[in-house]
Amino acid sequence: MAARTGREFLAGLSKPRELWVGDDKVTDIASHPAFASAAETLAQIFDLQHQSRAVCLMPDPETGEPISVSHMIPRSIANLERRHACLQTIAEFTVGLMGRTPDYMNVTFAGFAGRADEWAVNGNERGAANLVAYQKFLARKDLALTHTIVHPTIDKAKGDVPEPGNDVALHKVADTAHGIVVRGARILATLAPFADEIAVYPAVPLLAGTDAYALSFCVPMDTPGLKFICRDSCATAPNRFDHPLSSRFDEQDAFVIFDDVEVPRDRVFINANLVAYNSVMATGWYPNIMQQTMIRAQTKLEFAYGLASRMAEAINDVSPATRQMLGEIWTYAEFARAAIHSAEVEAFEYGNGVWFPNGGPLAALRAALPSWFPRVGEIITLIGSHNLLAAPTEAQLNDPKLRPLIARYLRGAGTMNAEERVRIFRLAWDFVGSALASRNELYERFYLASGARNYQLAHALAPKDRSRRLVDELLGLKARDGHGQIEFEKKVMGLPQSPEEFPRK
Structure with a gap:
């Protein structure tokens, strides 16, 4: 499958996920009052890439199928100029109010895959290969991806990164025949209700001795054990005269709990590798x-x-x-x-x-x-x-x-x-x-x-x-x-x- 349409994006939201907003455990994202308008806006963004295909679409380098230009791995100034035009088209659609439209993570993972050599340090060649394969999957399925990279704040005096033994921050607890099991929490997954998958990758470098927290991976939103607690909705009734912005652009934010989530081995990009975790975000x-x-x-x-x-x-x-x-x-x-x-x-x-x-x-x-x-x-x-x-x-x-x-x-x-x-x-x-x-x-x-x-x-x-x-x-x-x-x-x-x-x- 190549670049999706808005209808295809909305169909993808029908997959079940454990997600709460207000008093509701949500079973239908596309029709829930807190999410329906923003879901429609995002569907229009997926349609926009077809309406502006000369600016927003390009052939996949390997398959030739049309994919979003935001998935491009830039290899020249001309590539960056072309990507600029695509990103500006998307930004203008939301007048810059939605900070986590899918092109954000598309660009992120294109950059990661382009510098897979940085991810392969300290014996992490398999993780780097998994990342390259995932980036191609992300582009060809045209998924909406959210991410969560910040450790929850329990005691600010202890700093922004977990010390050894922290039971709140996301960490690895076991290896399985098929992958790894992770437990803990992270913030903040903007776009969570509307995403197909969620990514975890490094932010602030970790301390020595905290290898279990040095993780990067992607999993679908309906993975067992994943739980999302959304903030109060800012969405209003779908009346663009009365609420021209809040009727369309509430992209939502969610606190993420990983309640013993199993991550398949081919979805793991960093597996308790502190050196790789602390270095991959440092340059590009x-x-x-x-x-x-x-x-x-x-x-x-x-x-x-x-x-x-x-x-x-x-x-x-x-x-x-x-x-x-x-x-x-x-x-x-x-x-x-x-x-x-x-x-x-x-x-x-x-x-x-x-x-x-x-x-x-x-x-x-x-x-x-x-x-x-x-x-x-x-x-x-x-x-x-x-x-x-x-x-x-x-x-x-x-x-x-x-x-x-x-x-x-x-x-x-x-x-x-x-x-x-x-x-x-x-x-x-x-x-x-x-x-x-x-x-x-x-x-x-x-x-x-x-x-x-x-x-x-x-x-x-x-x-x-x-x-x-x-x-x-x-x-x-x-x-x-x-x-x-x-x-x-x-x-x-x-x-x-x-x-x-x-x-x-």
Whole structure:
């Protein structure tokens, strides 16, 4: 089977899974009120790849069947440019509000398979071969894949990774004739209700002596022992006038429990191999996946700029303060565009014939976004003011007695009628004031770790030679070897001791 249609995607959701939301143990994802609208949106994304097939589809390198361009293993700048066009098409469909559309994991596993040589370290050749085979399976079945990579927080004082003996974090408990048995929990599986399978792979490097926690694998969502506890739903009634965003884009998030789950041996990519676990994410993962994540972020920033501009036009707000705030949002969007462009045109081969963007510009952008997005929400709130709370519903507008009054008293500036003004401010409320808006702000604050941690990471890995040289030359000092300080900073961050800086050409 090649690239799926929306109908085929929805049919795949009929497989049973142990998943709870609110008071319900859900038996039918596609029809449940908490999930139906987002399921339909994702189905439309699967259809989109056929509607925009020249941009979104490519022939499988081995079978010739059409697969999503997001599965491409990039081997040139031209490949990255083609992938950019596909990823942007998908991001625009959700105006950047859905951070875990299936292309996210498609890009992730294409990068993993492209650098399978990194996964084969320390005797992990079989795991690397399993990963390559799985990536082909993922592309050819066109699955929706979710992932869970973070260990649950029980005692923050003990750090972000498990110590030996931790009974909460996901760990291996046994070998079987067919694979391994794993037990424990992880967070957070965004897109869980809509996924066909779930992936586990490394995040923060683990401590010595915690080999049992060094795992990577993929299993179907209906695997016995898998349990998903979803957060409260942010989905609203399917009325796009009243709820233009929350009626479509609640991708959901779930806490995942592995209650003695057996993972087939050919689905295991890292099997209690601490060296492999702590090294495979250190070089090419982030510049590869951040092409997708930053294109989504840029799209969301440009949408926010357009929304804020339309709000100002609706009430003819041309004050210096508002113009300054509009310029601020545009600046964020333009910085995002420039960082992505710089990273793509400075792409280079990372090894094994695989090309990824230059990581530096994307890492800088990644660190800034957790403060930019809340600020964008604040700006839209300030521009909207009380108008965000004075936007009638579609039913109120359609009331024959109310409509002429609304048309008179809630019209926009100039020639803008009341309905257009109402739709703009209802959209703004859904972007900054609804339950979905609150979830999305939290999501952006901690997307791929917090801004604070990403700034620390940027400092620890940033190339320092030129900066140090400029200071030393001005002061007339002998150049100093900063290797010891760099290693100390990396140790504090819990980073592996190589590479020493962002990969760059």
